[in-house]
Amino acid sequence: MNRLSRSNAWRRWWKWTLGLSLGLAVSSASAGEVEWHAASGARPPSDPPTGPPSVRVIASTEPAVPSSAAGPAVTLLAPVPLPTTPAARPDAAESLKPVSFSGVEAPESRVIFRAQMSEAPTAPKAMPVGLPDVPADLPSPPPVDGVLMPPLLPGPAGTCLNCQPCPCEAPAGGDADGSGRFGLTDDSDAPNHRLWVSAEYLMWWIKGQRLPPLVTTGSPNDPVPGALGQPNTVLLYGNGHVSEDVRSGLRFRAGWWFDDEHTIGLDGSFFYLAQRSVNFNAGSNGSPPLFRPYMNTGFPAGQGLPTQPFEDTEIVAFPGVAAGGITVNQTSRLWGYEANLRTNIFNGSYNEFCYTIDGYVGFRSLGLDESLQITEGITSLLPLQPGTLLVQDRFATQNRFYGAQFGIDSEVRFGRAFLDLNARLAAGNVHEIVNIQGATITGGPTGVAFSQGGLLAQASNIGHFDRDHFAVLPEVGLTLGYQLTDYLRVFVGYNVLYLSSVARPAQEIDRVVNPTFIPGSPFPQSGPARPSFTFHQTDFYAQGANFGLEFRW
Numbered sequence: 001m002n003r004l005s006r007s008n009a010w011r012r013w014w015k016w017t018l019g020l021s022l023g024l025a026v027s028s029a030s031a032g033e034v035e036w037h038a039a040s041g042a043r044p045p046s047d048p049p050t051g052p053p054s055v056r057v058i059a060s061t062e063p064a065v066p067s068s069a070a071g072p073a074v075t076l077l078a079p080v081p082l083p084t085t086p087a088a089r090p091d092a093a094e095s096l097k098p099v100s101f102s103g104v105e106a107p108e109s110r111v112i113f114r115a116q117m118s119e120a121p122t123a124p125k126a127m128p129v130g131l132p133d134v135p136a137d138l139p140s141p142p143p144v145d146g147v148l149m150p151p152l153l154p155g156p157a158g159t160c161l162n163c164q165p166c167p168c169e170a171p172a173g174g175d176a177d178g179s180g181r182f183g184l185t186d187d188s189d190a191p192n193h194r195l196w197v198s199a200e201y202l203m204w205w206i207k208g209q210r211l212p213p214l215v216t217t218g219s220p221n222d223p224v225p226g227a228l229g230q231p232n233t234v235l236l237y238g239n240g241h242v243s244e245d246v247r248s249g250l251r252f253r254a255g256w257w258f259d260d261e262h263t264i265g266l267d268g269s270f271f272y273l274a275q276r277s278v279n280f281n282a283g284s285n286g287s288p289p290l291f292r293p294y295m296n297t298g299f300p301a302g303q304g305l306p307t308q309p310f311e312d313t314e315i316v317a318f319p320g321v322a323a324g325g326i327t328v329n330q331t332s333r334l335w336g337y338e339a340n341l342r343t344n345i346f347n348g349s350y351n352e353f354c355y356t357i358d359g360y361v362g363f364r365s366l367g368l369d370e371s372l373q374i375t376e377g378i379t380s381l382l383p384l385q386p387g388t389l390l391v392q393d394r395f396a397t398q399n400r401f402y403g404a405q406f407g408i409d410s411e412v413r414f415g416r417a418f419l420d421l422n423a424r425l426a427a428g429n430v431h432e433i434v435n436i437q438g439a440t441i442t443g444g445p446t447g448v449a450f451s452q453g454g455l456l457a458q459a460s461n462i463g464h465f466d467r468d469h470f471a472v473l474p475e476v477g478l479t480l481g482y483q484l485t486d487y488l489r490v491f492v493g494y495n496v497l498y499l500s501s502v503a504r505p506a507q508e509i510d511r512v513v514n515p516t517f518i519p520g521s522p523f524p525q526s527g528p529a530r531p532s533f534t535f536h537q538t539d540f541y542a543q544g545a546n547f548g549l550e551f552r553w
Helices: 003-026
Strands: 031-034 056-059 073-076 096-103 111-117 195-206 215-217 234-237 247-257 265-284 290-296 310-317 322-350 353-380 388-414 417-444 447-452 463-483 488-502 538-552
Touching: 195 265, 234 265, 247 538, 265 290, 265 310, 290 322, 310 353, 322 388, 353 417, 353 488, 388 463, 388 488, 417 488, 463 538
Parallel strands: 056 073
Antiparallel strands: 031 111, 096 111, 195 247, 195 538, 215 234, 215 290, 247 265, 265 322, 290 310, 310 322, 322 353, 353 388, 388 417, 417 447, 417 463, 463 488, 488 538
């Protein structure tokens, strides 16, 4: 039993004792704990009272001196040792109605005899109901050797009974009302925490990007070798999701309560997922052939070539024409931080479970950077047209979310184990940036030439684009942990966050190309300016497990 439980026990004992004393003074029949024989002055049961009697109690070992003016007197003599078995106990005075009898194993071999005085033999009066209020600062009585303390009366709702420590009871120096506001995960005497710091290892996944078809192979005998829809075309890369593999990261949290009642506090966190790259490489000396597929808008009229849109390809490697290779590189990284003003809004206990709920409001930021780069290296196999060609398209995006957030952090404790549920919602602005670059470098007998534009990045869509968009960012986390010591916790959890609007590289690719815009085209630029740029909105999520340690002081 800790200090708070002992204090409550003494107060209840004094309240019980004073109640009995006041009951003897104001009632015609009284009830109480009796550890002595009534020596004299008891009212015979055959003489029922005609009005409230006046009873004077003299704590003395001397014979009582009756006084008719003051009413009958009762003298409590010194304790008399009694046998320990009920069968051998002495008869009580006729005015005492036996209620209970129990033995006490003590050196004096005393017994406790509980009795009730009746107004008449056939009409016992009930025990007094209600006890007078006792000042909270009443001093505790000194222990008495060999005397059995009266049992504790039931306390108010929500307090601990039967002398058992409340599982959420605050240790010494904590909240005095025993509400468990800062109760530790057990009833240890460790101080309440005001500072907490944690470090976590993250093992997360993010939503992948759906790439357009980027690399194919096929048969030279097809009408348009390597083009989508041709009988022997095989897609080597693209037209699916990438960047869905697990990635590692870290998260750090810290917080501080300004008072022991946890009325107000500050907390903050920072996390990041390390940059991850996904690469695809393919090379050929001409066989098998390699191609980059795209949708051709059609050639200018009068050239003897198709003038309507059709699936076409750019040659990377082809038997007797070119040898070459292609590389597709995709990178991404995610990070975020927040700062909050926190307060405790609810706490309590149920059986052996303790629970607290904190609310907070603050600022939230999230950053997502991604890029997609496609590079071709081609060497001509034509004797009359020797040379090399380097073609590169690059799409990069940056997303910066800034918003206000609110949330709750609830924790349930059982012994040293705890379960935490954290839910938050941020709303604000996401600033989306898209950068598109393309270049073609040609090398030959006459030197090296540089041209702006590749294949999917042309003068028609190259540039820097940005916009602001409203977005929401909810996040939910569930954590299961254990209190190793009074100051150190270990835990494992799972988090899911969602951002409603982002720009991603793959979604900003326009695979429709006007062949007159391709560098080195023999045709003058004419027709639609394609590829073009238009912001395409999509959503984003990240989720995964986290493993961490938390230090509280």
